Amino acid sequence: MTKGTQADVNPDLKKERLKCNFNIQEVTFIIDGGKDKTLQRKKIEDVALNIAASIDEVPEECLNLKERYDNAVRKSCVYSNIVKNELLEITGLEALGSPGLRRTADAFFKDVSPFMLHLGMFVPTIIGQCTPEQQAHWLPKALEMQIIGAYAQTELGHGTFIRGLETTATYDPATEEFVLHSPTLTSTKWWAGGLGNTANHCIVVAQLYTKGQCHGTHPFIVPIRDLDTHEPFPGVKVGDVGIRMGFNTADNGFLRFNQYRIPRENMMMKNAKVMKDGTYVKVARHEKLTYGTMVFVRVTLVMEAAFNLAKAATIAVRYSAVRRQSQPKPGEPEPQILDYPTQQHKLFICIATAHALQLTGLWLWRTFEAVLADMRKGDTDSLPELHALSSCLKAVSTSDSAALIEQCRFACGGHGYMLSSNLPLLYSFVTATRTYEGDYTVLLLQTARFLVKAWEQAESGKVLTPTVAYLACAAAKEKVVWSDSVDGMIRSFQAVAAGKIAACAENIKRLTKTGTSLEDAWQLSTVRLVAASEAHCRAMICQAYWHEVTRLTASCSASVKIVMEQLATLYLVYWALETTGDLLRYSTICESELNKLQLKYEELLALIRPNAVGLVDAFDFRDEILHSTLGAYDGRVYERLMEEALKSPLNETSVQSSFHKYIRPLAKGKL
Amino acid sequence: MTKGTQADVNPDLKKERLKCNFNIQEVTFIIDGGKDKTLQRKKIEDVALNIAASIDEVPEECLNLKERYDNAVRKSCVYSNIVKNELLEITGLEALGSPGLRRTADAFFKDVSPFMLHLGMFVPTIIGQCTPEQQAHWLPKALEMQIIGAYAQTELGHGTFIRGLETTATYDPATEEFVLHSPTLTSTKWWAGGLGNTANHCIVVAQLYTKGQCHGTHPFIVPIRDLDTHEPFPGVKVGDVGIRMGFNTADNGFLRFNQYRIPRENMMMKNAKVMKDGTYVKVARHEKLTYGTMVFVRVTLVMEAAFNLAKAATIAVRYSAVRRQSQPKPGEPEPQILDYPTQQHKLFICIATAHALQLTGLWLWRTFEAVLADMRKGDTDSLPELHALSSCLKAVSTSDSAALIEQCRFACGGHGYMLSSNLPLLYSFVTATRTYEGDYTVLLLQTARFLVKAWEQAESGKVLTPTVAYLACAAAKEKVVWSDSVDGMIRSFQAVAAGKIAACAENIKRLTKTGTSLEDAWQLSTVRLVAASEAHCRAMICQAYWHEVTRLTASCSASVKIVMEQLATLYLVYWALETTGDLLRYSTICESELNKLQLKYEELLALIRPNAVGLVDAFDFRDEILHSTLGAYDGRVYERLMEEALKSPLNETSVQSSFHKYIRPLAKGKL
Ligand SMILES: Cc1cc2nc3c(=O)[nH]c(=O)nc-3n(C[C@H](O)[C@H](O)[C@H](O)COP(=O)(O)OP(=O)(O)OC[C@H]3O[C@@H](n4cnc5c(N)ncnc54)[C@H](O)[C@@H]3O)c2cc1C
Numbered sequence A, B: 001m002t003k004g005t006q007a008d009v010n011p012d013l014k015k016e017r018l019k020c021n022f023n024i025q026e027v028t029f030i031i032d033g034g035k036d037k038t039l040q041r042k043k044i045e046d047v048a049l050n051i052a053a054s055i056d057e058v059p060e061e062c063l064n065l066k067e068r069y070d071n072a073v074r075k076s077c078v079y080s081n082i083v084k085n086e087l088l089e090i091t092g093l094e095a096l097g098s099p100g101l102r103r104t105a106d107a108f109f110k111d112v113s114p115f116m117l118h119l120g121m122f123v124p125t126i127i128g129q130c131t132p133e134q135q136a137h138w139l140p141k142a143l144e145m146q147i148i149g150a151y152a153q154t155e156l157g158h159g160t161f162i163r164g165l166e167t168t169a170t171y172d173p174a175t176e177e178f179v180l181h182s183p184t185l186t187s188t189k190w191w192a193g194g195l196g197n198t199a200n201h202c203i204v205v206a207q208l209y210t211k212g213q214c215h216g217t218h219p220f221i222v223p224i225r226d227l228d229t230h231e232p233f234p235g236v237k238v239g240d241v242g243i244r245m246g247f248n249t250a251d252n253g254f255l256r257f258n259q260y261r262i263p264r265e266n267m268m269m270k271n272a273k274v275m276k277d278g279t280y281v282k283v284a285r286h287e288k289l290t291y292g293t294m295v296f297v298r299v300t301l302v303m304e305a306a307f308n309l310a311k312a313a314t315i316a317v318r319y320s321a322v323r324r325q326s327q328p329k330p331g332e333p334e335p336q337i338l339d340y341p342t343q344q345h346k347l348f349i350c351i352a353t354a355h356a357l358q359l360t361g362l363w364l365w366r367t368f369e370a371v372l373a374d375m376r377k378g379d380t381d382s383l384p385e386l387h388a389l390s391s392c393l394k395a396v397s398t399s400d401s402a403a404l405i406e407q408c409r410f411a412c413g414g415h416g417y418m419l420s421s422n423l424p425l426l427y428s429f430v431t432a433t434r435t436y437e438g439d440y441t442v443l444l445l446q447t448a449r450f451l452v453k454a455w456e457q458a459e460s461g462k463v464l465t466p467t468v469a470y471l472a473c474a475a476a477k478e479k480v481v482w483s484d485s486v487d488g489m490i491r492s493f494q495a496v497a498a499g500k501i502a503a504c505a506e507n508i509k510r511l512t513k514t515g516t517s518l519e520d521a522w523q524l525s526t527v528r529l530v531a532a533s534e535a536h537c538r539a540m541i542c543q544a545y546w547h548e549v550t551r552l553t554a555s556c557s558a559s560v561k562i563v564m565e566q567l568a569t570l571y572l573v574y575w576a577l578e579t580t581g582d583l584l585r586y587s588t589i590c591e592s593e594l595n596k597l598q599l600k601y602e603e604l605l606a607l608i609r610p611n612a613v614g615l616v617d618a619f620d621f622r623d624e625i626l627h628s629t630l631g632a633y634d635g636r637v638y639e640r641l642m643e644e645a646l647k648s649p650l651n652e653t654s655v656q657s658s659f660h661k662y663i664r665p666l667a668k669g670k671l
């Protein structure tokens, strides 16, 4: 099932692997974040993937909704047992969110586990929002799977604007309880993963009322189903939200309360408390701390975007090495489609972007840990910058990754449209991450606020924080001198970002001067502000990516250094060519330099070509994790397509019942 | 179900409709191609949608594969009866592919009917490729649904490169039969819609062998299943290809032959014949005539892209009028998200693109009919130009439309991800049209061949055909003078296209001069050639769209003319801003003009805003055709989301069986 014997490998793939001129394992170590990480990951994979329970006899998409759900629960339970009984020994508790675990989960779940939010949001929120005593109460139960939780914030009527949530939690001092209530249809909780039929507990975000006063939204731990019978409690209406583009085994649910009571202790009280008598007490630094959790989740999503794009790139590159099509030279054999420059143009940027996002993610992670350490010392100054950075990185990485996964699918022609290629499911999963945990536009506008403020500081000569330090140079308002060296390109991208931010600030100034309110001026500039944020983010990724490549290949073999740098350069040149309009406006680049850049790009494609299969092999995905007929290590593409097709229930009988019921009567004119 | 009573309409939508300042019906007429077309369409809709059979009690996505298939067959049969018995009387035979029929079909099939290819490819191919005698034999049977056909060209191993097909049809003069055979796994026919379980006949494209010689690919009508029992004939292996991203009720199938015999008469003999003794006879103008069918199908796909994008725009714009979110001004109510300029930026280009593609499609249709008339007179000179044009239009329209449908989905936040919004299904359908009937890249490279040839003619001063006449001006190699008038913008887009084509031609020349073969030089230029083709296509769309708007609004009311022109201008300005790099290189546009253009764009968004709902109402989709909880005419968004959710089988019982089997044992540590 994994790499199989060399004998079975498609001869074209075999040749590709012989051509590869660098040490694949070295690149794997870099991508995993170090040799120790790779070894741990492989150990986890060996334990978890050594059992048959992860494999579906029939592809889960062939089942009906109930069967799919039940099958997903089955696998979730088996998987939870493996995690509890075997994996946590290897990794320790903090590794719950580790890439090693993340990867093995993907072998079990092509789509999403109904338990995902339990470990992904329920447990972390308990850690983040509960007092130590509350943690002592809830955490062991949650980790032992004695309770299963969901996280319900979004309502039918509100997602982005959390302050607008309508669910209320009103404190009743007589009984020392909170009364949860859903006053309107739009206040129905909607979307929470695991909530529909699985969870027996749920973190509910509601407007807190006590002593007749509203204190805004707060989280509560709410038991919703009987632990023994699993029946919803009276006053709780819970169910499935209906079918979705993806996430169809994630069990996204809705939830309504009718004057439903929970004990006072179920309010998560780390950041704010309600005393027995109903007095509300706020704990300091509430907001900045919540920032912290948000940043954590976003860093995870950046890595997730990289991870899934790497899968798509692996599938499409391997398939393109096996697929032969067309005859550009009469009489010669059909070339591997990987030999077409247009195909390389589609695919190599995907490999490079997976590297860029992964290394930027790891870098952000380290930065985040440093900020956390500062926070423990009481210093939260870097948090706004980190928040701004993580916002735009989350937005751009999920969006880029989704778009490029589609590009991988297109590159596989019709066969990419088969679900068994796994490309459609990868897309439907990643495109959702563009929306949840902060909508793309909304996040970029958050970053834009930070950028415009920073620009005003730059203009008034104040010291800038590291990620926006480049604004200082740009305040001089001269075009940056173009050069196609890596540094020159990064400086140009920064000049573009600075130029766009400055233009936004100017536009806002112009409008307010002529009598527009500041809010309206901001609104009227939002289309440009989004573009400015994107430019800032691109410059940041380019800088972080190159920085990390340099750092991480410092002690590598020469050939690894070369190929890693080729990819990173490709990324920079690609984005320069995508943004020629910006470069012409904010740098001195001229026609002949643009032509040179195009040639350089085409040269890089040719240079990377012989190492393409090696580069995707270096992502080191086991076949069980890729779930792809087109992308398996051995390249038995056509055999797998056929094998997978034959599993369809529609191939069980040679004639379907609808023939007798409808088609024949129709043909005989007797319908 | 349709427009309902005004009383039920969401108050925000009601206000939007009062704000609309133009006559909606006039725009509907323009889009349908004339008042008579609108009336006919409405008549068809009234007849076909007046029956309950089109409505699914349970959303079809809740069923398992077999149930879905059987349900799709049921509806196809009912629908075929309506078409046969009622609609053809209204429309006559040539209206089989008319937009009126097309629309009503969408009320029956959210996804795709297993009969689609029967009417869409099987029947047209009989008309196009059979002799009159053959037509007399096959056509009545096919139209009466006594036989149901599929069209199987693509094989596991070959899609784009038809000459590479491996299925053989070898003539045996002894029995006057063709022997069909699939010599390899990769020769398995794959993808044909309706083939899996539905069709009893299939047009098979195979390599024709007679008298020991191969004459290339030819089409054959092949009976594959017994008309009475529906069992596949001995020697035929047929089945379902497995689950796809969309098209899951289209019944895409695979097909293999083992020395399977069909009568000589089943070769489609309009363009080539095999005589009884095995002599092969070719009929003149074979290739150009096949071009004709291809152009026809592509024009249809352009209209299809427009049609589906219009649906997505309708859904997203109406939802954005109903949805209120965030609070940009403290203390004020949450605005309709349609009031955010970023939202307008996402959506108005979708309305404009739907117009652009629809009107360009209608224009192409007229052009095509003129060429057909010429062809009947024996003049096929315009065919290569039309072919080049239809190739790039098919590529760009399907690609734009798919990308913008996704943009509509993103604009609806989380709820857009619900299948009940219908946006995911619209996407999965349209994105497939990017691949079938010619892959995006391959088609653009075909157009590029024509363009480079035309450029060489321009350089040598020869007369150019109309759609590339602009190359003559550009051969002078001067930057075009920018102006933001409509004409100025169109001229600039043409200059961009010409500049890019010229650069490609130059690059090819440079490479061949230094010893590269012409084929290799072409290959090495393909990334640029694709971009040049795109630029040509964009210029063509801009020109045709503006031309048609001017023509069609000449006798309209002033307000209709204004709003149609605003939209068309938006389209041009949008693409100017998307391609500033190109404009800076190939026109004289400067920084201040770019700023002016950005302002103009933002002004257009504000001008279109009050008419946005009116503009999507003008697409005149009945709710039954939109299939959308978010897009229905009355805007009862949240009610519908809830109603639809409650139909899920996962909401039938309050506890799923997997709880008892897995979750409780896990919680008790007993799994
Ligand atoms: C697969 C999936 C899983 C999910 N899981 C969970 C979960 O487990 N728990 C949970 O609580 N939630 C969950 N969600 C909900 C998710 O968090 C929300 O969908 C997300 O926050 C976006 O909010 P929304 O859907 O209300 O979009 P909206 O905020 O309504 O956005 C709609 C449109 O309005 C625009 N818009 C909104 N505000 C502004 C503004 N101020 N300026 C400019 N434009 C604006 C947006 O850009 C977008 O185009 C999930 C969603 C999905 C799709």
Ligand SMILES: Cc1cc2nc3c(=O)[nH]c(=O)nc-3n(C[C@H](O)[C@H](O)[C@H](O)COP(=O)(O)OP(=O)(O)OC[C@H]3O[C@@H](n4cnc5c(N)ncnc54)[C@H](O)[C@@H]3O)c2cc1C
Residues within 6 Å of the ligand: A323, A325, A326, A327, A337, A340, A342, A343, A410, A411, A412, A413, A414, A415, A417, B117, B151, B152, B153, B154, B157, B158, B159, B160, B161, B190, B191, B192, B193, B247, B252, B432, B435, B436, B437, B438, B439, B440, B441, B442, B445
């Ligand atoms: C939903 C759906 C329905 C379909 N229905 C039918 C049907 O009813 N009947 C039927 O016969 N077929 C059908 N098809 C098949 C369809 O026609 C093919 O998928 C299509 O022709 C593309 O061919 P391919 O899949 O072999 O892609 P390939 O040709 O293998 O393309 C794969 C990649 O190689 C690239 N490539 C290929 N050649 C070149 C070149 N010369 N230069 C540069 N790049 C190149 C492409 O751009 C693409 O990136 C259907 C397909 C789909 C998805």
